[in-house]
Every structure is written in C-alpha cells, then in structure tokens.
Amino acid sequence: MNHPRIIQGGMGAGVSDWRLAGAVSRQGAMGVVSGTALDTILARRLQQGDPGGYMRHGIDAFPDKAVASRVLDRYFRSEGTPDTHRFKPTPMGTLVETTGSEGTLSAELQELLVLANFVEIFLAKEGHSGVVGINYLEKIQLPNPASIYGAMLAGVDYVLMGAGIPLEIPGLLDRYARGESGSITLTVADVPREESIKLVFDPATVLASPPAVLKRPAFLAIVSSNVLAKTMVTRASGTVDGIIVEDHTAGGHNAPPRGTLVLSEEGEPLFGTKDEVDAARMSELNIPFWLAGSRSDAGAVEISRRTGAQGVQVGTLFAFCRESAFLPELKRRFLHLVEAGRMRIFTHPEASPTGYPIKIARLEGTVGDDEEFARRPRVCNVGLLRHIYRKGENVGEKNGTASVRLGYRCPAEPIEAYVRKGGAEAEALNARCLCNSLLAAVGLAMEYAGGYLEKPLLVPGEYLESLRELIRKVGLDYTAADVIRFLGVAETDPA
C-alpha cells in the first residue's frame, strides 16, 4: 500500500473537521478528521441552523433515512444562527447493561454517533480522490465503536488512534469490515482487565439493512516510544498498517515522561533521553512510520525520509491555517503573538482530566489563563473524559448473570461530586473541562441559563519556529496548501 508522506494530524475537538481534512487530501497529503465529540458537534451545528447546509447535505447521503430524520427532528433548528449557544444537551455516554459482562450505549446515542461520523467523512471525501483518515483517542472509549463504524460506512481510508495503547482496534476494524458486531474492553478503575466489561456495537441495532461488507481502513497507531511501537506491531488484534511516533513537543496531549515525574521550576514535566524516539530502531519493525512533534520545518518531509520514515505528521501549522475550524479571532490573536515572538506554550501536568500532560496557550480570555479558569463554574455535561469506576459491589441479577453497577466521574466536574464518587481531590483542582473549552474554540461554546458562556482553550504544539517562518513567508492568512508546499512533497511513493 502506498501511503502519503504528509499526515495532517487529527486535532480535536473539531479543529480538523471535514473542511480542513478535505483541503489537505485534495493536495495529495492525508487529511485527518478529528473523531472526537462529533455527535455533539453535529447536534450543535444543526441547532445553529447549519449555515451553508453542509450537515444536511451529508445527512442526505446517509443510507438509513429513518435514522437521518430522527436526528434532524431532534436537533435541526431552521431559525438557529452561528450565535446560537443555548444548546440542547446530547446524551452522555453511559453503558446500558445487557448482561453482567457486556453492555451497549443507548439507541439514541448510537445512531447519533454513527450518523455524525458518517457525515464528517462523507464531506471530507467529497469532490476529490485523495485519502482521508479519522483520529480517535483510546482514552475516550465509549463512543469509539459506533463512531468507527459510522466512519467506515462513509468509506474512511485510515483510522488513526493514540492516547493509550489501542490493541483491540485493528481487530474491531476487521469485524466491521466483515459486517459483524464488535466490542472493546472498557477500562474500569480498580477492575482487572480480565474481569472488565465489554462495550458492544452491533451495526444491525442502528441500520435496518447494514452492508454485508465494508472497506477495511488502514490502521495507524500513534505512540510515543519504540517500545510501544513494537507492542502495537506484535500484540494488536489485527494488522497495524503503520505507526506514528509522536514526541512530547507535539500539540494536544502528550505521553507522560517515563519514570518518576519531575517538574521544572515553571511547573512543567521534565522529559529526558528515555523519552526520545530512536528512528533507526523504528526501521527495524519493517512497517511504515511517520514522525510527529516539531517535524514541521521547511522541507520536513525530506529530512524525515533520511531517517527511514515515510514522512511526517504535522499538527500546529495546520491548526492555524485558513481552513481549520478554530475561531478566526483566536487564530489571529495567536498568530500575532507568534509573529512577535511572544507566545510560549506551557506543558500542563494537571490540566487534562485524562491525567496526561497537555499543551496549553496562556492566552487571555481562554481557560489557559488561570484567572479565566477560576471564573468558570464547574459543570460536566459532555462527559467524554469521565473515568468509569465500579460503583459498590455487584448488585442484582440480569439474564442469570451478576450485573456490575458502573459510575462515571470526571476530575473537571464539581470537586465535591468528584470526591464523593471516590476521586482524589488533588486530581481535580487544576483539571479543565476540555470538552467544553475545546468546543468553544471552534465556535460551539455552550451558554447557560445564568448567562455564562464557555471559554475556549488552545492546545498548540510547543515548537513555533516553523510557524513563524511560514507566516513570515506567506502571511497570517495562509492555507493548508501553503503548509504542504512549505513541508515539501506530499505525494505517495510511486507504486
């Protein structure tokens, strides 16, 4: 299989949407849609009146008309405008238990996830023959099976997954490609993996007539070390088609440093030589690999290929281009500061409810600013980063099997609630609600009855020199095509 040399990294939530991914794919590189929170994103865009009609155009192409019309009835508001922010909540992912060892999501959430992922991939792929990928996070488990199926229904070419060790996903792709039902093992705090619960998604529960076969997308695992790359290649449940090795300078979440956590004077995790990736050893795995994190200088493709890599995955440069979904005002303010050499990105060890370090821009008016964060009333209403835990002992019997009661807690929810559910207060104090703040950064901020409007958060990579160079050459309003020209050749190898 010939793979592109440039991957535009998946950027959640909604930053790399269908528009950016499509623009990148048109240039012969791999455009990657962020698969995070697409259910909420679709529901909110529909409530904003779906300017341009793009969502309804994608929904029109969905094979099951009954599902499409139910979702439109629930969320579409013709009178909505981009200033609509009093959104109706979408269902939070919780398991509906079927037996003691298996569960599903509610029918309403499953169909919204399948449709939303279908729409985003359908739109990203429309009008060109380039390849399109979708990015999910292993840490955000509950929406993954239904989401992956929805993307496959629209013919997604690649599934990329990081933020954890996605060993079960390649096999899941195989099952859905054969038209079968599939499941993943949920991570439940304090419950050993062998005793954990499976989350099942069966296509026949959403579609009246699911296709008997679907294209199996290529699977790329995003990992932070040689060891994890090897684990993926040798232990995954199906074929891993490539590896993206991402270092700790990359945008978004980072893997924590290996060994004991030591903080710098400024309070950032210190990374050392143990955290460096050895590209020469990557070549020994005999699998295509891409380098990510600060691999975005002019000519980066050529430079990476000298190490044996297929190419690079780049995030930050694409995050601030014209086609990305970040609010134009945020892009402008950020780029002005970068141009002036006055932006420094902070690697926050505690801001993410996942427990992973996350990059934050300390920009005024965003929750990257500690004062703005302190003003935010804590609420958890999207819930993607909640940890699942066992709520007391097994209770009751269902279908002859003991059933486990599960609870859900997020370090960013009100602290008393988190602690009441058994969470540690120390994990909660600095935790930001990434669900709401990342959605706010793409124009989908929730507004509450009391008048509070959620504030955005920017999570760019720490390496800004290449961005500075790019805007010096092209200007502040640059396009995805400009980024690709800057990085070098985008095309695949000749067959």
Ligand SMILES: Cc1cc2nc3c(=O)[nH]c(=O)nc-3n(C[C@H](O)[C@H](O)[C@H](O)COP(=O)(O)O)c2cc1C
């Ligand atoms: C705003 C932003 C959001 C990101 N979100 C995700 C994400 O949801 N999932 C993911 O795997 N990587 C995410 N990343 C990482 C990128 O996909 C990419 O690997 C990384 O940015 C590469 O490093 P660079 O920023 O130095 O180019 C994000 C990066 C940025 C800048």
